Amino acid sequence: MGFKSVFHILGTAILTLGLSASSTLAQSDPLSAWNEGTTKQAIVDFVAAVTTDGSADYVAPADRIATFDNDGTLWSEQPMYVQLAFALDRVKQMAPDHPEWAETEPYKSVLAGDLKGLAATGEKGVLELVAVTHAGMTSDEFTKIASDWITTAKHPKTGKLYTEMVYQPMLELIDYLHDNDFKVFIVSGGGIEFMRPWTEKVYGIPAERVVGSSIKTEFKVVDGEPVITRQAALNFLDDKEGKPIGILNHIGKRPIAAFGNSDGDYQMLQWATAGDGKRFGLIVHHDDADREVAYDRKSVFGKLDKGLDEGPALGWTIVSMKNDWKQIYPAP
Amino acid sequence: MGFKSVFHILGTAILTLGLSASSTLAQSDPLSAWNEGTTKQAIVDFVAAVTTDGSADYVAPADRIATFDNDGTLWSEQPMYVQLAFALDRVKQMAPDHPEWAETEPYKSVLAGDLKGLAATGEKGVLELVAVTHAGMTSDEFTKIASDWITTAKHPKTGKLYTEMVYQPMLELIDYLHDNDFKVFIVSGGGIEFMRPWTEKVYGIPAERVVGSSIKTEFKVVDGEPVITRQAALNFLDDKEGKPIGILNHIGKRPIAAFGNSDGDYQMLQWATAGDGKRFGLIVHHDDADREVAYDRKSVFGKLDKGLDEGPALGWTIVSMKNDWKQIYPAP
Numbered sequence: 001m002g003f004k005s006v007f008h009i010l011g012t013a014i015l016t017l018g019l020s021a022s023s024t025l026a027q028s029d030p031l032s033a034w035n036e037g038t039t040k041q042a043i044v045d046f047v048a049a050v051t052t053d054g055s056a057d058y059v060a061p062a063d064r065i066a067t068f069d070n071d072g073t074l075w076s077e078q079p080m081y082v083q084l085a086f087a088l089d090r091v092k093q094m095a096p097d098h099p100e101w102a103e104t105e106p107y108k109s110v111l112a113g114d115l116k117g118l119a120a121t122g123e124k125g126v127l128e129l130v131a132v133t134h135a136g137m138t139s140d141e142f143t144k145i146a147s148d149w150i151t152t153a154k155h156p157k158t159g160k161l162y163t164e165m166v167y168q169p170m171l172e173l174i175d176y177l178h179d180n181d182f183k184v185f186i187v188s189g190g191g192i193e194f195m196r197p198w199t200e201k202v203y204g205i206p207a208e209r210v211v212g213s214s215i216k217t218e219f220k221v222v223d224g225e226p227v228i229t230r231q232a233a234l235n236f237l238d239d240k241e242g243k244p245i246g247i248l249n250h251i252g253k254r255p256i257a258a259f260g261n262s263d264g265d266y267q268m269l270q271w272a273t274a275g276d277g278k279r280f281g282l283i284v285h286h287d288d289a290d291r292e293v294a295y296d297r298k299s300v301f302g303k304l305d306k307g308l309d310e311g312p313a314l315g316w317t318i319v320s321m322k323n324d325w326k327q328i329y330p331a332p
Numbered sequence: 333m334g335f336k337s338v339f340h341i342l343g344t345a346i347l348t349l350g351l352s353a354s355s356t357l358a359q360s361d362p363l364s365a366w367n368e369g370t371t372k373q374a375i376v377d378f379v380a381a382v383t384t385d386g387s388a389d390y391v392a393p394a395d396r397i398a399t400f401d402n403d404g405t406l407w408s409e410q411p412m413y414v415q416l417a418f419a420l421d422r423v424k425q426m427a428p429d430h431p432e433w434a435e436t437e438p439y440k441s442v443l444a445g446d447l448k449g450l451a452a453t454g455e456k457g458v459l460e461l462v463a464v465t466h467a468g469m470t471s472d473e474f475t476k477i478a479s480d481w482i483t484t485a486k487h488p489k490t491g492k493l494y495t496e497m498v499y500q501p502m503l504e505l506i507d508y509l510h511d512n513d514f515k516v517f518i519v520s521g522g523g524i525e526f527m528r529p530w531t532e533k534v535y536g537i538p539a540e541r542v543v544g545s546s547i548k549t550e551f552k553v554v555d556g557e558p559v560i561t562r563q564a565a566l567n568f569l570d571d572k573e574g575k576p577i578g579i580l581n582h583i584g585k586r587p588i589a590a591f592g593n594s595d596g597d598y599q600m601l602q603w604a605t606a607g608d609g610k611r612f613g614l615i616v617h618h619d620d621a622d623r624e625v626a627y628d629r630k631s632v633f634g635k636l637d638k639g640l641d642e643g644p645a646l647g648w649t650i651v652s653m654k655n656d657w658k659q660i661y662p663a664p
Contacts, residue, residue, distance in 0.1 A: 062532060062538060065540075139580055183540065185540075192581070192584070193580075193584070196584040200394060206394060207583065207584035207585050208397075208515065208517075208540075208541070208582065208583045208584055208585070209540070210584065214581060217577055217580060217581075218573075218577075219573040219574075219576040219577055219599060219603070220573075221602075225606065226576070226599070226602050226603050226606050228576055228577065228580055228603075241550075241551040241552075242551075244551045244558070244560055245549055245550075245551055245560065248471055248525075248549060248560055249524070249546060249549075250540065250582060251539065251540045252524070252525070252528040252539035252540055252542065253539050253540070267551060267558070270553075270558050271551070271558050271560075274557065274558050
C-alpha cells in the first residue's frame, strides 16, 4: 500500500470518525427540541450543579424532587382544559336523566354550548362540574371511562388525540431529569384519577407520582364485593395554595425544582424555590400564536399575570415557547 | 506433577467450591429470619408466581404494589403506639402553658400517667391528642422535632431505640419484594409526617411511599417566607375503611399484596385480595410472649379479632411470630 493510499484511508477514517462523533453528539443531546440559549443553558446548569458529586450545590438523589403542573405545562389547555372537554361529553350523555340541568348552571351553559357562560361560573364552578360528572361510579369504572375517552377523543382544532398534544421539549425535560436520578411528579389542578390512567405511557410518570384534585370517595362492600365509590363532592383542590399542601401530603419533601405555566402554579414555585440550597423554578409562557396559542394575563384557562411580573425577580426562568422551543409537539 | 498431587488439588478445589457454594446459598436466602414452613413457602410461591414471565399469574412491575401497615406489622406497638409515647413526651413539655389540661381528657390521664384512662378515650381520642400535640409549628419544624425524638427516645421495657424494635423478618420481606421489582408502601394509621423522617433509613421506603393519617395544614407567607403550618384538626384518618381510600388517593392502584396485624388492616387486605388475578394477604399474629408480647382479641392497641376469624377462609396467611420467625429484632 502506497503512502497516498494510507493517507487516503486515514483521512477517510478521520472523516468517518468525525461524522460519527458529531452524529452521536446530535443524537445524544437530551434536550434537542430546545433551542440553544439562556433558557436551555439554565436548565443544564442547574442539573449539573445538583448532580455533580462534590459540588457545593450537590443534592442526593433521594432529595431530587421535581414537580410539574400538567395543563398548559405538559400539554395544551386551549381552547379548554382537556378534562373539561371530557366533562362536557359526559354532561351531554347524562343530560336526559337530569331535566333540571336545563335551568341550572353550569349545566345550562354546557348544554347550550355556551363556553363563555360556563367560564363565567369560574374555576370552582368548573371543578364542581367535573366532580358531578365524574361521580356515581366505582373508581375502577371511572378509570375505564377515562381510559376509553382519552384513547379516542380528538382536539376540536387540530384533530389530534389529546395525548399527541403534549410538548416535546417538556417530554425531553422529564426524561432528562429521570436520567439524572430525579423523582418527577405531576402536581396538577386537574383530577388525579383522570390523569393516572395515561401518565405512565405518555410521560413516563407512574400513577403514584401523580398529585391532583380529587372528589370524595367511600369504601364499602356491595354484594360481598369491596368497592370504592366516587361521591359528588370536592375532597381536595390542588391549585394555588393547595399545591404545596398536595406536595407535602403526597411527597413529604419540598421540591428542588418546579415547573408551571399559570398563576395557579405560583405558590408551588414559591414553595420550591424558597428552600435552602440551589433551586429551580420555570414558567412556560404561551407566546407562540403560530405554532400553538398566545395567551397570558387575560386567559380564562391558564391565566399568567403575577408569575410574569414577579417571576424574573424571584430567579424563575421564563420559557418563550416561540423562541426557546424548536419543536412544539412530538413528530407524528 | 504426580497423579496424587493433581487429585489433591482437584479435591481441594471441589471442597472449596462446595464450601463456597453452600456459603453463597446460606447468604443468599433472602428470608433467612423466617423458619421453613407453609408461611415462608406461601410468600415465596406468591412472589415466584407474579414475577415469572409467561406464568398465568404474571404481573408487570408497574402493578406490583405491596402495602404494609406499620404499628405491630413492621415494629412493636406495645405497651403503646410509638407515636403515642412521642405525644406523651410532648404533653408533659407543653402542660405548663395549658393549665386547663389538668381537668380535660385525654390530657388529664396523660399527665396522671394513667394509660388506662387514656386508652378509654378510644382511638379517636388518641389521634386527637396526637393532632393537638403535633400542631402549632411548621412542617419543617415538626420534621426536626420528630427526627430528634426518634433518634434518642428509648422503649420503656427493652431500653432499645424504637427503630431497633423493627421486625427482622419483615425487613427481609420488604427487601425481598424490592429485589423482585415490587413498589412497597407503608399504609399506617399513624401520622404520615411522624413516619417520613426515618422510614427510608430504617425500612428502605422513601417519604413519598408513606401513606398515613394527617392533620390539616395551611400554606402561607410569613415575613416573606412561605411556610406550611400544622393545624390542630384531623385531616384524614388512615385506618379501617380509610386505608383503601388512602391507597387510592396516594397510589392510584389496588395493591396485589397487603400486610397487616390488626383489624384496622382488615379493609386494606380485603380490598387488595379481592382484586383479579393472584393476590396475597398476610396478618402478623402476636403470639410470642417470650420474645415479644402475646396479644390479639382484647388488646387496646392492635386489636385482632375479625381478621383472625375470617382471614383463613379469605385465603390470608396468618403468621405465628412464635413459630414462623427465627428472629424477632435485628442483631444489635
